[in-house]
Amino acid sequence: MTNASSANMENVIEEKNQDMAISARNINVVYSTPTGQIPAVRNVDIDLPKGSITGIIGESGSGKSTLIMAIMNAVTKPGKIESGSVILDGKEDMLKLSTEQQRKIRGKKIGFVFQAAQNSLNPLRRVGQQILDLGRSHDVKDLRALIKYAKELLMRLGLDADRVLASYQHELSGGMRQRVGIMFALVLNADIVFLDESTTALDMLSQASVLEIIRELQKEKKLTIALVSHDIGVIADLSERIEIFYAGEIVEEGKTDDVLANPQHPYTRGLIRAIPKISGDIDSAEPLKGASPDYKTYQQPGCLFYDRCPIRTDECLKKRPDLTHIGKSHKVACFRVGVHD
């Protein structure tokens, strides 16, 4: 390649990155445990386009939370990010920043609500005090305005704001704590927000209303959201793009409408068939059979879905299928694309 064309290529890559709030490449995370090394996330590339909602779905233990933690460079022991890059806004690599720079980004630029959000408040301080602590730790000058915004968010999330600000964690129900967690993720005006199963403690009606509020806020503030869930219904409803995670790898991705209308991985089809329908026969929901593979088999050469796959052939045991384009933005990791079960 000439210097000029390689410079052009770099411009194209730069331009492409700039449309992405996050562009993560080749993420590998390993947990060291007494029973061995668990390669929980392997060779994952993921883009979060600016101002859009990306849904990440997969069974329990497939590595969704680990991936999100890796993107924020917040993996803790016994986990370790073995490799990868996480480019923010086409500029800096989150994995190369100093600890202090990362801390500033988490909170101000990236907001997050984790699965354990229900217990992540400080039990010894009232919610209002904790908002002030957060503001101070991020050098917020106008703390009065911060509290005002926190109240507005809490009210929009259907809570009695004054009561919540004056409460300790133990005075709030699980559902209230999750809403408070969402407020904390948004209150510093982060423009990238990770929601990891953040509505699962809510009953169905509350979940629907909180998701609706998240959708409204996302539109208003042009937020970039990554929504992690094991509920494909939630993801289908809210996200423009979908990432299907299986045993630490992405096996299908694309625009949600394309993937759901034309699912090409047998795992994706299994997830869709497992959704109970509101109308029609309740028996039409078919739970996905079998279990995820044991991590000890992750190093095997073949497809990790083989044991559960209704359309497998011997070929599938020989090599791991790569995530390959089958449409403009639709990719799938399966040798049997076009063959339906």
Ligand SMILES: Nc1ncnc2c1ncn2[C@@H]1O[C@H](COP(=O)(O)OP(=O)(O)OP(=O)(O)O)[C@@H](O)[C@H]1O
């Ligand atoms: N602290 C840890 N120590 C050891 N192994 C871990 C740890 N955290 C996660 N793992 C392992 O890493 C793998 C991925 O876990 P992870 O929590 O990321 O999955 P997940 O898809 O988010 O699951 P869930 O939906 O249940 O939260 C699992 O095999 C899990 O057992």
